[in-house]
Amino acid sequence: MSLAFIDFITYVLFGLKALAIVLASLMFLLGLDDLFIDLCYWIRKLVRRFRIYDKHERADEKRLFEVPEKPLAIMVPAWNEVGVVGEMARLAASTIDYENYQIFVGTYPNDPQTQADVDAVCLHYPNVHKVICARPGPTSKADCLNNIIDAILRFQDDARIEFAGFILHDAEDVISPMELRLFNYLLPNKDMIQIPVYPYAPEWKGFTAGHYVDEFAENHGKDVIVREALTGQVPSAGVGTCFSRRAISALLEEGDGIAFDVQSLTEDYDIGFRLKQKGMKCIFARYSVTDPALALKHDWRLGMSRHVSQVICVREHFPRDWHHAIRQKSRWIVGIVFQGTSSLGWSRTAALNYFLWRDRRGLFAYLLSFLVNLLLLVLLAMWLVTVIAPDAWRFMSILSDSQLLTALLWLNGVLLINRLFQRGWFVTRYYGLFEGLLSAPRMMWSNFVNFFANLRALRQVMELGDARRVAWDKTTHEFPALGSPRRTPLGQRLIEKGYISEQQLQQAITSPVRRRLGR
Structure with missing residues (x-):
């Protein structure tokens, strides 16, 4: 081995050591960021456990039945949803435990197959209505929703009623039987109500769809709860969101007759901040029922919590393959990180700015996680060389002779164990222990998915020069193979x-x- 090559390897290892220190320092700061949210959640949970739940009974479905039914409208945008939107509307119309509601499905003039699917449902269910958008599709979800709202307003004039709530759903959603009763109970005191979203778990090897399970379980089980408690602002998930009549009227007035921003790829996220700026009351409602017949069908598994598993929520399938997941997540990133930063900017409130930072840190955090994973693979390869060829030339380990790096690695190790526990806990409480254990290996896979989604989003913005010029990229939907209504x-x-x-x-x-x- 030549001296020049030895010198080259030495410099490379020195550079890797410096890189490891920088990466470990940044990972430690991000870990503290996540730890703060964890501490806020568990402290809040302990306080409520001993100060509220010890003195008052938990709310159940009984009080939901006591409130007279107010007229509610469900909005479902649909482009190229043959075999999906029809099943969704049919299941919703036959299982929702509520009477005073209408379903409006937005279709396009150049999508006759989806129109025929909706027409078939309308024949059997008079409270399902087809809306044809003014422009050929695909436009954007926001544009379709604006057309639906126009149709709802015309329906109100013809029927001489006023809807108290406008509920947002996608074509692949499975709606909880008690969802409308919960919205009816909270209206009109709340202007935006968001309920949890729990994706359907795939088979054990489906890591792409499975990482959605992990992210939503932790986000809607902990992060959004803390966000609401500290800021009073709740981001809409785009499904399972109910807007009050007052909120829709304010948005229509602000937009001169247009409620949703047609150029936004994440109109749901954007609208949560617009309502907060107007002083509207937003809430994230985790409300559990005690009667299993009134909850979405959910097979019992070891580790599940009955209280958590019977929460009123929305369920749906998320993309199963790598390509569709990256397309969907890159759309979210463009909308939240690039468009959100441009249109929303920053708030005057420190607490809200903190959560805006958390929304936008993914562009940096997932690149960092990707580099950490690559560095880990390099170190493993170097270790394997010493195992396979013990007589080979040996260099000093980059992990040795640095108290700073050693301390950072230990601290990051503790934070990683906490991160794995937090995610596994919230997944287990709804999906069971097996899915909770799978969340650990899926965490690394999610880093790769999110990294390449960030790359795609960044490439789209750089190519077009303006985030608002990025076109709406629809996700292919799949409706769950559910049996006939149980009741x-x-x-x-x-x-x-x-x-x-x-x-x-x-x-x-x-x-x-x-x-x-x-x-």
Whole structure:
């Protein structure tokens, strides 16, 4: 081995040591950032445990039934959703434990197949309505929602009613039977209500879809709760979001008749801040029911919490393959990091700025995690060389002879163990112990997905020169293969109990006079 080559390797190792110190320092700062959120959550949980839940009973579904039903509108944008939106609307219309609501599905004039899918549902369910957007698709989700709101306003004038809540859902969502009762209970005192989102867990080897499970379980189980407690601001998830009539009216007035920003790729995220700036009341509602029949079907697994697993939430499938996941996440990054920074800027409130930083730190944090993983692979390769070829030339380890690096590695190790515990805990409480254990290896996979999604987002913005010029990139949706509704329809139950006859049931269903069947 020549002296020049030995000198080269020595300089490389010296550079790797300096890089390791820088990376370890930055990872430590990010770890402290996450630790702060963890401490806030658990301290808050302990305080509420001994000061609130010891003195008052937990709220359950009983109080939701006590509030008279207010008119609610569900908005579902749909472009190229054949076989998805029809099943979603059909399942929602047949299982939601609420009567005074309408579903408006936004379609496009150049998408006749999706229109036919919606028409088939409209024939059987009179509270499902098809909306045809003014422009051919695909435009953007925000544009489709604006067309739906226009149709809702016309429906109100024709029917002479006023909707108390406007609920946002996607075509692949599975809606909880008690969701509308929860929104009805909180309206009109709250202007934006967000409920948790829990993705369907894939098979164990589906790490791409599985990393969504981990991220949403921790984010909607802990992070958003802390955010609401410290700032009073709640970001919309784009699904399971209810806007009050006052909120929609304010947005329409501000936008001169246009509620959602058509150039925003994350109109849901943007709108949460706009409502906060207007002094509106936003809430993240984690509300559990005690009756399993009123919760979304959820198989019991070891480690699950009955209280957590029966929370009123939205469930859906997320992308299973690498390409679609990167496309979806890059859209989120462009909308939240680039467009959000440009349009929203920063707040005058320190606490809200802190969470804005957390929203936008991904562009930096995932690059850092990727470099750390690469450095780890280099160190493992060097260690394998010493194991396979013990007589080979040996260099001093870059991890030795540096008290600073050693201390940082120990501290980061402790923070990593805490990070794995936090994520595993929140995944386990809803999905069970097996999924909680899988969250550890999936964490590294999520770093790679998020890193390449950041690269794609950065490339799109640099190529176009303006984040607001990036086109809406639709995600392919999949509706869960669910069985028929578990509950017997009300009409059949009334017949079984002898209250009405089959003929009376048919007359009630086909009568042009709308009234509650139970009466």
